[in-house]
Amino acid sequence: MQTDQLLSLFGGVLLLLGLIAFFLGRAKAARVRAGGSTMHAQPDQYAWFAVLATAGPAIxxxxxxxxxxxxxxxxxxxxGLLAGSLAVAAIGLGVGMRQVRPDFHARKAIERVIRGALLTAALISILTTFGILISIVFEALRFFQMHSFWEFITGTVWNPGASFLAAAGRAEEGASAAQFGSLPLFAGTFMITAIAMLVAIPVGLLAAIYMAEFAPRGVRTLAKPTLEVLAGIPTVVYGFFAAITVAPIIVSIANAFGLDAAFNNAVAPGIVMGIMIIPFISSLSDDVINSVPDSMRQGALALGMTKGETIRDVVIPAALPGIISASLLAVSRALGETMIVVMAAGMRPNLTANPFEDMTTVTVRIVAALTGDLEFESAETLSAFALGLVLFAVTLSLNLVSVLMIRRFREKYRVNNL
Structure with missing residues (x-):
């Protein structure tokens, strides 16, 4: 039988056993209860426990x-796997039916199962994070055995040179000309991210304040979903918009002021990336601002503060931890963007402070290193893991700083309100 047919058969039989367990468990619990015995749970809870005992072990x-x-x-x-799983389901059905008795607390048993499922989901998330980190670290260590970690961190030239010769068995010849200084890549990453944040944070925060505090209900109902549509547009579409529309406008404006600007520059992808990130900040900030209790607003207005002063001195400080979290989520989103940078900023590692020149980012180089016909053992391919490790460390540092900032602000805000 085909795999999809086996899955359909397994799902159908398991669903049938679950229905049988539910109705049999509820009927038995109702009979026991009708006989005058005091039950610790409702019949439906015993029925759902029977379903969990049937389907859970089989799954x-x-x-x-x-x-x-x-x-x-x-x-x-x-x-055989299908038959074994269904046999376990049948055994679970029998065990579940035996547990339908007055001294068994079905509700607590269901809660324990749910708690275990939630714990398992949390552990999967944590273990996945550690798995990603470990897989990156081991490959990055292989790269640092070929090239100095200090030169990788402080080097100003990214030129893999002839490191691809490792695929031909001439690694020493290729390694002599290779330079893996990551500063140009991280400089481009941070510059484009900073430009994006300069666009996204003011616009997103002001949009959130307007929708939460000033917009009529009809305008808010229409504006918020429309704004969130920006988050669903594919990044390749943003890349086309940046390369075809925004970049020529940037070049024209720069030329009007007597500045030289390349069509592949950092400003265009930064602006478009900021537009893409606006929904992340505006939607989350809007939810946080709406969660501020109205009693704080009413109290401030009763003390004679204007609406603008109330928003500035009461609402925004109360919502600031959530706003910071939304902004850092947007920063993480910007650090990981690739397609817009490829199409609008180029792929040349360029250490410069001029945002009108072409440059590239860490994620673009990671994609370039892991695609094509390069040997996996070559330094250029392994450099992608080193870049990913450093980018992971940078993102983790930002998250730690944000947690400390939010905690200190909450303590300060709590003291000021005592």
Whole structure:
């Protein structure tokens, strides 16, 4: 049988067993309750426990079998895995029905299962983060065995040179001309990100304040979904817009002021990236501002403050931790953007303070290093993991700083309100 047919069969039989468990469990609990016994839970809760006892173990067994079959390539007959999972479901059905008795607390058992599922989801997220970090670290260490970490961090020239000769078995010849100074890449990344934030934070925050404090209900109902549409536009479309429309406008404006500007420059992708990020800041900031209690606004107005002073001195300080979190989420989004930079800023590593010159970012170089026909063992390919490790450290540092800032501000705000 085909895999999709097996999955359909497994899902259908498991659904049927779940329905049987639900109705049998509820009927048995109702009979016990009608017999005068005091039950610790409602009949429907016993029924749902029977469903969990039936479907839960079967799903776990099938998931473990799929993991062994697909990832570890252990030879397990698919039909046997299906039969085993359904047999476990039948055993679970019997166990669930036996637990329908007066001294069993079905509601607490269901809560324990839900708590375990939530804990498992949290552990999966944490372990995935560590897995990503470990996979990057090991490959980055291989790169740093070829090239100095200090030169990688402080070097001002990114020129892989002939490092691709490693694929031909002439690694020493290629490594002699290779230079892997990451400063031009991180300089381009931070410059484009800074330009994007200069566009996104003021516009997004002001839009959030307007929608939360001034906009009529009809305008807000129409404006907020329209603004959030920007988050759903593919980045390649933004890239076309930056390269075809914004970049020529930037060049024309720069020439009007007597400045030289290349069509591949940092300003155009920065502006377009800022437009793309506006929904992240405006939507989250709007939700945070709306969560500020109205009693604080009414109290400030009652003390004689104007609406503008209330927003500036009461609402924004109360919502600032959420606004900072929204801004840092936008920064992380900007640091990881690739397509807009490729199409509008170019791919040349260029260490310059002039935003009208072409430059590139870390993510663009990572994509360039991991695509094509380069040997995986070459220094240029492994440099992508070193760049990813440093970018991960930078993002983690920003998050730690933001947590400290939010915590200090909350403590200060709490003291001021005591």
């Amino acid at each position: 776990v067994v099938s998931a473990v079998g799929a993991f062994l079959l697909l990832l570890l390539e252990v030879e397990i007959p698919q039909l």
